[in-house]
Amino acid sequence: MKILITGAAGFIGSHIVDELLTDNNYKLVVVDNLSTGNNNIPTNTTFYHADITNHQEVENIFKKELPDFVIHQAGQVDVTTSILNPLHDASINILGTISLLTNSQKYSVNKFIYASSCAVYGETKNTNILEDTKASPLSFYGISKYTPEQYIALYNKIYGLPYTILRYANVYGPRQTIKAEGGVVAIFIDHLLNGKSPQIFGDGMQTRDFVYVKDVAKANHLALFKGGNQVINIGSNNQISINTLYSMICDLTSSSNSPIYKPKRDGDIRYSQLDNTKAKQMLGWNPEYTLEEGLKETIKYYKSR
Ligand SMILES: NC(=O)c1ccc[n+]([C@@H]2O[C@H](COP(=O)([O-])OP(=O)(O)OC[C@H]3O[C@@H](n4cnc5c(N)ncnc54)[C@H](O)[C@@H]3O)[C@@H](O)[C@H]2O)c1
Incomplete structure (x- = not known):
């Protein structure tokens, strides 16, 4: 086939x-x-x-x-x-x-x-x-x-x-480019592993699935x-706020950098969770990875690059 x-x-x-x-x-x-x-x-x-x-x-x-x-x-x-x-x-x-x-x-x-x-x-x-x-x-x-x-x-x-x-x-996951704006997880991980402060657009209370x-x-x-x-x-x-995601990635990468807040971008949705x-x-599909498991694998990938 x-x-x-x-x-x-x-x-x-x-x-x-x-x-x-x-x-x-x-x-x-x-x-x-x-x-x-x-x-x-x-x-x-x-x-x-x-x-x-x-x-x-x-x-x-x-x-x-x-x-x-x-x-x-x-x-x-x-x-x-x-x-x-x-x-x-x-x-x-x-x-x-x-x-x-x-x-x-x-x-x-x-x-x-x-x-x-x-x-x-x-x-x-x-x-x-x-x-x-x-x-x-x-x-x-x-x-x-x-x-x-x-x-x-x-x-x-x-x-x-x-x-x-x-x-x-x-x-999100390994191999996501840090250039694409959808790759917020990749950008946070890359910046925090390199001692930089990532940007958050808006107040960070917007949620994503x-x-x-x-x-x-x-x-x-x-x-x-x-x-x-x-x-x-x-x-x-499930949905979590960008601020909560940021805290999770800080914990998992042992980072304490504060994010830089920037104005909200055009086209950004406030809340998002897909049933x-x-x-x-x-x-017959079920997500097999929890967010924490997926983040751990993703961090491991960016550390190994
Ligand atoms: N990443 C996300 O969170 C997300 C969410 C919803 C939907 N999607 C959709 O999933 C698909 C894959 O996204 P991704 O995150 O892997 O992006 P990506 O940019 O990593 O992959 C897209 C690929 O398409 C290729 N491409 C772009 N234009 C092309 C063209 N004209 N001809 C041939 N190849 C071309 C690129 O070189 C790239 O390898 C896209 O259709 C995207 O809209 C992604």
Whole structure:
């Protein structure tokens, strides 16, 4: 069985590759333009250095490889970049996804699995967010993650292309770049291990739902055969404030540096916690790592670099 993974040299994509390589039945074809992330070029895969917005290049790969499944992780992942340059953001996240969908339909892919985001919800009344909560993005990134969801649903309706959309909470773990603004855990750990004071935007009372990257990789694996034509939250069902996260990482790294508070950024959500009941029921997925366990593994990784 052949699986094409986009963004496989990135943070989450590289963990999905590791997860799938535990099964000898899969042949992995990976596509990445090495533009962001830590360039974790996977071994034991067929690697294409290619851009998903180059339709001809994408079609050539599909034609040659004829993948059975597509797991789509490649994207512009930075909220601030999306606000400063919405055209760039949309061209990768929206047009790039349409290119993959067109080829998935044309070359009879069995299933399209898409990495969406809690950013599609925006500010919600309920702090525990269910999948049927109305999407109301606060950033262009939220729009550019949500629009492909609608294309995916229509590709299914018009052409019968099966899919699973996974809406990730805040993913953290080894290999996350400290440049991406979503990588608050990576940035805190990196700064504290190097004796620096990290910045906190706003009062630090905003909450996030942190999910460990290996659990997210597992969810993608399960989605190959389960959760057909569904939108499914992938989160921990918990939320903690950025201030509490900071204290936890200080304790675990034996640091006492105070953070530097900066004004709140545009596009930042106040509260975020994804209800994961549907993931449990439809994928048989459960987050296996507590935040403390995940943080310990992540700190170990950054210490070893
Ligand atoms: N990290 C999170 O907390 C989080 C949360 C929700 C959703 N997501 C989604 O998960 C996916 C993976 O995110 P990540 O955190 O691993 O980011 P990442 O930046 O580490 O990985 C993205 C990968 O995509 C590649 N890429 C970017 N543009 C490309 C293009 N035009 N053509 C080919 N490859 C391209 C990059 O080189 C990189 O390797 C993204 O779609 C993101 O929107 C991430």
